[in-house]
Amino acid sequence: MNYRMREASMDDIALITNIYNQGIEDRVATLETSLKSVDEMKDWMTNRSDKHKVLIIEDCNGAVKGWASINTFNSRCCYSGVADISIYIEREERGKGLGKTLLNYLVKVAQEQGFHKLVLSTFEFNEAGKRLYRSVGFREVGTYINQGTLDGKFVNVTIMEKLL
Ligand SMILES: CC(C)(COP(=O)(O)OP(=O)(O)OC[C@H]1O[C@@H](n2cnc3c(N)ncnc32)[C@H](O)[C@@H]1OP(=O)(O)O)[C@@H](O)C(=O)NCCC(=O)NCCS
Numbered sequence: 001m002n003y004r005m006r007e008a009s010m011d012d013i014a015l016i017t018n019i020y021n022q023g024i025e026d027r028v029a030t031l032e033t034s035l036k037s038v039d040e041m042k043d044w045m046t047n048r049s050d051k052h053k054v055l056i057i058e059d060c061n062g063a064v065k066g067w068a069s070i071n072t073f074n075s076r077c078c079y080s081g082v083a084d085i086s087i088y089i090e091r092e093e094r095g096k097g098l099g100k101t102l103l104n105y106l107v108k109v110a111q112e113q114g115f116h117k118l119v120l121s122t123f124e125f126n127e128a129g130k131r132l133y134r135s136v137g138f139r140e141v142g143t144y145i146n147q148g149t150l151d152g153k154f155v156n157v158t159i160m161e162k163l164l
Contacts, residue, residue: 001059002059002060003057003059003065003098003101004058004059005056005058005102005105007054007056007109008054008055008056008067013038013041014038016045017041019067019088019089019090020036020067020088022090022091028123028126028129029088029123029126031148031149031150033150033151049072051070051114051115052070052072053069053109055067055069055070055105056068057089057102064090065089065090065093065098066087066088066090066098066099068087068088068106069085069086070084070106070113070115071083071084071085071086072084081115081116081117082115082116082119083117083118084119084120084121085103085119085120086120087099087106089102099128099132103132107136110164115164116163116164117162117164118162119159120133120161121157121158121159122157122158122160123155124157125155130158130160133160136162138160139162140158141160141161142159143156143158143159144157144158144159
C-alpha cells in the first residue's frame with residue numbers, strides 16, 4: 001500500500017476526531033479521558049497559527065490513517081522557535097511504519113516553518129511512542145514522576161526533544 005502525506009483540511013476533521021478518540025479510549029497517549037466532539041476539534045483546528053500545521057497520512061484511496069500536529073509549546077516570544085507535537089495512528093494501522101513515515105514528514109514541515117526544536121510529553125509506559133520518537137532522533141530529557149492522574153492513578157510523564 002502506498003501512503004501520501006499532506007496538510008489536513010477541515011474536511012478531514014471527522015476522521016481526525018475519530019482517530020484521536022481511539023487514542024483517548026486506549027488510555028495510552030493522553031491524560032484526556034472525555035471523548036472529543038467534531039465541533040471541539042474544529043475549534044482546535046481553527047485556533048492555531050499558520051505555522052502550527054496539522055498533517056495527515058492517507059492511503060491511496062484517500063482514507064485518513066493518522067494525523068500529527070505541530071502545537072504551540074509556550075506563547076512567550078522567546079519560545080517561538082520551539083514546538084510541541086502530537087501524533088495518532090488509527091488503531092488497526094499501528095505498528096506498520098505509518099507513525100515513523102508521518103513523523104519524519106512532520107520534522108521536515110517543522111524545519112520548513114522555521115522551528116529549531118520539537119518537544120513532546122509521553123507516558124513513561126508508552127513504549128511504542130518512545131521507540132517511535134527515538135527512531136527519528138528524539139532524546140529523553142527526563143521523567144516527571146506522578147505528573148498527572150489517569151482514571152484515578154498517577155502516571156509518570158517523559159519529556160523528549162529533538163533539535164532540528
Ligand atoms: C505511537 C504511535 C504513533 C506509533 O506509530 P506506529 O505507526 O504504530 O509506529 P511505527 O510502526 O511507525 O513504528 C515506529 C517505531 O516504534 C516501534 N513500535 C511500534 N509499535 C510498537 C509497540 N507496540 N511496542 C514497541 N515498539 C513499537 C517500531 O518497532 C518502530 O521502531 P524502530 O523504527 O526502531 O523499528 C501509534 O502506535 C499510536 O498512534 N499509538 C496511540 C497514540 C499514541 O500513543 N500517540 C503518541 C502519544 S505520546
